[in-house]
Structure formats: structure tokens, C-alpha cells
Amino acid sequence: MANTTTAHAHDDHDHKPHGLKRWLYATNHKDIGTMYLVFACAMFFMGGAMALVIRAELFQPGLQFVDPGFFNSMTTMHALLMIFGAVMPAWTGLANWMVPMQIGAPDMALPRLNNFSFWLLPFAFTLLLLTLFVPGGAPAGGWTLYPPLSLQAGDSFPLTIFAIHLMGISSILGAINVVVTIMNMRAPGMGLLNMPLFCWTWLITAYLLIAVMPVLAGAVTMLLTDHFAGTSFFSAAGGGDPVMFQHIFWFFGHPEVYILILPAFGVVSEIIPTFSRKPLFGYESMVYASASIAFLSFIVWAHHMFTVGMPLAGQLFFMLSTMLIAVPTGVKVFNWCATMWKGSISFETPMLFSLAFLFLFTIGGFSGLMLAIVPADFQYHDSYFVVAHFHYVLVPGAVFAIMAGVYYWLPKWSGRMYNEKIGKLHFWLSTIGVNVLFFPQHFLGLAGMPRRIPDYSTQFADWNMVSSIGAFIFGFSQLLFVYVIWSAVRSGEKAPQRPWESAKGLDWELPTPAPYHSWETPPSREVVAHGTVQH
């Protein structure tokens, strides 16, 4: 454990820069990780406030609070903020904190690029949020930006397109950094198949990002030239094809779903073994399942657009390839259950969030299978059933896993324990809130309520009221999350050296709190062997 001692010795003179400069010129992976996480949290609350505007309006039939145009802006901005501003930066923040610590590297491979990737985001989202104040209002055609609707936006259009370009550049640069870090900076003795699953799932996610973010950038560049340069890529009047935009968008959009969820698989694969006090069941099959899911994500995109019309062979191909994703996903769910089987399980907050992830993400997966069936999709398309499906995947899926990860690693980051009672209260309010919010939306969709409307038929009133009550429970309970973290960092009990006694990994071999500069000397092969997956 000589390396641990060395790292510890550095703890008291870590040469940390101070003041604003520490954050503006940050190159330390922990500082940049913290900035990503704080930024994601701010966007989560802004996007959440927009969701509450939506749910307040839908509390009763009729128009209550906002005009329909603003309502459409809220649905569009909520999605853009949550996807690109909250979930993706939160994962990048966790990757920044954990990847170097888990592979025994002193920092990310390209620290200055890392700083640049982060600082693009505040500019991108300032531009996007500014659209709320320009003539014509914020974009209101949905986050999918389908033409010709999106081309009818007012002054918000160029701002939105530029903001999306900046977000894309930030994501691509961040992904390049993760790939080169993992491929070049691993400690001696750490093979790819010794890496923690969080690193594996992030490596696969990073490749997905590099492949599909440029496709989104290409699509919005063409929208821009259609709007300002007289091209007709997506204009039927000029010989173009609006359906082509949908194909290009969803070639990006479906892998994007896995970009949001694959790191969640990694986090849960770290937490479940720790609190089951057993090694992860089927490590290698988890790696291959993640890679298979990533591969399949490239050949299923048109299931988002069955209703635009396509040849029967196309419908069958996209239906069956979509269903095929259930196989590697099922492998993962089976492995998590098998890990817990006969384990000595304890139910601390990270484990509770991981278990909720396991059950509720699976519900989202099953409704996804229903949507994959072409004739059924003709009925469900653009209904609240779709809204229920993807929110089950993204909220108790991705968001719960982010929260599980923050609770799990917070003692290592800050050296302080969070308040377990308030953590559990946060968990139960979130889990009850999220189910009251989204489960009734399945019924609404099956009964025929379309999505993206501010008013609805009175037959949908009851479940909408229930859903809105759930939204407010879930929304306000997130203030507890901020309180738990704030109070832990400020005045939490001192965390022991190994806060979770069964946690395994190089990150847990470091002192608590993790020193500002960690693994300046690569860990020895003995430390690597002790802290990593061995076959």
C-alpha cells in the first residue's frame, strides 16, 4: 500500500489554486467534475421548473396559466435542458471524477481540452435560455426540431442552432478525452477486462458520442442553411424531403438514448455488488452486453417514425432489431439479480436508488418493447404512452442512477458522510413521486391522450390531476437532495477511510477524502490486483 501512503502524504500540501481562477482555469479532473455536476444540477432545477409549468397547466382541462405557444416552448426547452444540460453533463462530471481515480491515472489525458469542453456549456445554455426573451419566444417545435415546424420559429432559431452546435462540440471533445484517457492512461497491470464497469460503459458511451453527435450537428447545419442560405434539404417545395431530417435526427437520437443510460448501467454495476457484499455476477457478459446494446442502437432508429410510412420489410427490420435489444438488456438485469442472490444485502441510500433503477427502468424497457411492435405503435405513437415510456427510462433510469452514484461516491469526494435518514427520505419521496407522476400517463396514452398539448378532453382529467400531484411531490423532494449534499459537505460526519466496507476498485484504495492530486505515482501491480476485477 506504499502508493496509498504517498498519495496521503500529498494531501496536506496539494498546491490547490484558490479563488475564481481555480475554476476558470481548472485543469484538475476533480474540479472540472465538480463544475460539471453543479452545472447539471442547476439545469436539472431549471428543466424541472419548466416541467412543473407543464404539469400545472395540465392539472385541469382548459387553459389555466400559460398560452399554448409558451406551453410548447416549455415542452421543447424542458427536453433540451434535461437531455443536454442535466443528464449528459452529470455523466461527464461523474466520468471526470471517477475515471482517472478508477484506472489509476493522475488526471484526464488532455486537461486543458477538458476545461474547454466544460466552459463551452455555460455559453451554449445561456444562448438557449436567451431564446425565452427574443421576439417569437423560445423554440416550440419539440426537441426533435422537425422541419418545417422548426423553420417557422422566430429569432430563437439561429440561437438554438448555435447552442446545439456548441453542446455538440463540448460533448465530442469530452468523449475524445475519455477515450484517450482510458486507452492510454491505465495503471500498469490494468487490462481492459480488469477495468471497473463504470469505465467500460463510459468508454462505449464515448465512442457512441463521437459517432452520433456530429450527425446531429450535420442535421442542424442543414436546417440552418435551409433557413438562411436558400437550400432545400428538407423543403418539399424545393425538391427536398422533410422525412430525411427525421431519419438523420433519429440516427443520432436513438444512440443518444443509450448515451444517457449506458453510464447508469456502469454505476449500478458498481453499487449492487458493494451492498450485496458479493462480486458482480457475469462481469464479461456485462461488457459484451453493453457493447451489443451500443451496436444495436445504430440499426433501430426508424422505430421512432413508423407512422411516416415505410416498406413492410423496413417495418419488420426495425421492429425485430429493436426487440433484439431486450436480449443484452435482459442479460444485464439477470446479472444484477444474480449478484444480489444470496448476498448479504443492506439498504443504504445508493443501494435503494439502484434497486429502484432496476425495477423502474425495467418497466420503461417493457413499454419500449410494446412500442417496438409496429401495429401497436400506430396506436401509441405521439400519445402519453410514449411520454410515460421514455420518462420511466430517463428519470428512475438515468436520473436515479446519477443520484445513486452521487450518494455512493460523495464520502470519497468530500470526506464527509451524508445524513442517511434524509437520504432515505429523499429516496422514498422521489420513488413515490416519480411513480405517481409517470405511471398514470400510461393510462392516459392508452386512452388516446396526445402528447404536447396544453388542453385536453375532460375524460383525461382524473389521471392528469394525479400525474400533476406526483410531479410536485417529485419536484420539491429534489430540494432534499441539494440539502443532503450541502449539509454533508459543510458539516457531515467524517467519513471513514473505506465508507462502504465491500467497495472494490482503485478509487477506494485512495485516502478519504480523495487528495487533490491522486495517483501521481501509478499504483503498484499489487494495489491494482487488489483493487480491480480479476479473472
Add this chain to the structure above:
Amino acid sequence: MEPKVDEVERSRRVKRSAIVLGLVAFAFYLAFILMSVLGFRQ
């Protein structure tokens, strides 16, 4: 005694692979625009 990592060689490898990945991303960007242009001509 751990084998000494060749820092210079590693930093060269890091830069090289970052540039290659950046070019791959740029190629995806151009390829989809190009495909749309060609599809448009057909």
C-alpha cells in the same frame, strides 16, 4: 520496481489518438451532409 512509463511516447500517443478521433467525428459530420446533398440530387 514498476516499469517506467515513457511519458513522451505516451503523450505522443494521446495526441495522435485524439486527433484521429476528432477527424472521425468531423468525417461523420461531413458524410451526413454529403449524403443529404447526393440524395437531394437524385
